[in-house]
Amino acid sequence: RQKEDLRLGLGPGIWGLAETQLSATTFKSCSGVLRAQARAMNREVRLLGGAPAPLHSGSTWAGRWTGVAALSDVPASRLDVPWPAEHWDSGRVMLARHWMNQLPITIGTFYGFAQGPTWPRARQLSDQLLETFTTELILGMAGVRLMMGDFNQEPGQLTQQIIWQQHGWRNAQQVAADLFQHQPVPTCKGSTERDQIWLSPEAIQLLRGLWVEDIFMDHSTVAIQLAIPPRTVVVQKWPRPAKIPWQELD
Numbered sequence: 001r002q003k004e005d006l007r008l009g010l011g012p013g014i015w016g017l018a019e020t021q022l023s024a025t026t027f028k029s030c031s032g033v034l035r036a037q038a039r040a041m042n043r044e045v046r047l048l049g050g051a052p053a054p055l056h057s058g059s060t061w062a063g064r065w066t067g068v069a070a071l072s073d074v075p076a077s078r079l080d081v082p083w084p085a086e087h088w089d090s091g092r093v094m095l096a097r098h099w100m101n102q103l104p105i106t107i108g109t110f111y112g113f114a115q116g117p118t119w120p121r122a123r124q125l126s127d128q129l130l131e132t133f134t135t136e137l138i139l140g141m142a143g144v145r146l147m148m149g150d151f152n153q154e155p156g157q158l159t160q161q162i163i164w165q166q167h168g169w170r171n172a173q174q175v176a177a178d179l180f181q182h183q184p185v186p187t188c189k190g191s192t193e194r195d196q197i198w199l200s201p202e203a204i205q206l207l208r209g210l211w212v213e214d215i216f217m218d219h220s221t222v223a224i225q226l227a228i229p230p231r232t233v234v235v236q237k238w239p240r241p242a243k244i245p246w247q248e249l250d
Helices: 004-008 024-039 085-089 122-138 159-166 172-180 201-206
Strands: 014-018 046-049 068-072 076-078 093-100 103-111 144-150 195-199 207-213 221-226
Touching: 004 024, 014 103, 014 144, 024 046, 046 076, 046 093, 068 093, 068 103, 085 122, 093 122, 103 122, 122 144, 122 159, 144 201, 172 195, 172 207, 172 221, 195 201, 195 221, 201 207
Parallel strands: 103 144
Antiparallel strands: 014 068, 046 068, 076 093, 093 103, 144 195, 207 221
16 A cells, blocks of 8 residues: 555566555555556556455454555456465465466465564465465466565475476576576565566576566565567477376376
């Protein structure tokens, strides 16, 4: 809330938002402000959200420190997948599909648990939330896919991220380091890389740029540029072989 102009100032595209703090009430008002300001810029935006942030004790509108959303300048819709109820209600997970020209881009948005007295088992809890993303997005889908958000862990520290790497997924800053001599930089308070964009093998082939900007408090904004084809084309993929789990098959 009250940062809508900063978000729109980043320009058109698809933006993932972590820790929105938007309750059911403030999500509606924030969405209205974004749409109104965007129309003045000749843009038509859509704000898609995960579960609303629970209310602070004693408040009728203020959300707690959770919530994820996606702001999109292209046609988009949220995907309903079988989230465990407690995972969805946490307000930390969301999956959506965006259409750039004729190319579908499926994006998971995530807000991990922060290590501390409130969440002493933050890493294990975050891994549990990511299991559905692994099943549905990484293993269950194909095509151009992204996982983005504030993971509250360094890249590769979570078990699920190790599984993603085994299936050809990579952290965007590392890919940019290989392709464009990008120097990986911290994204959280100048010391850690908590904010990440993970790319599927198909998305890696389309990566053309990456930049990091300091606009909001504490966390940097990580953005990538993909080469979107003007029409549907075949994106080559070399799947990695894996052992067949014969003992698990009937």
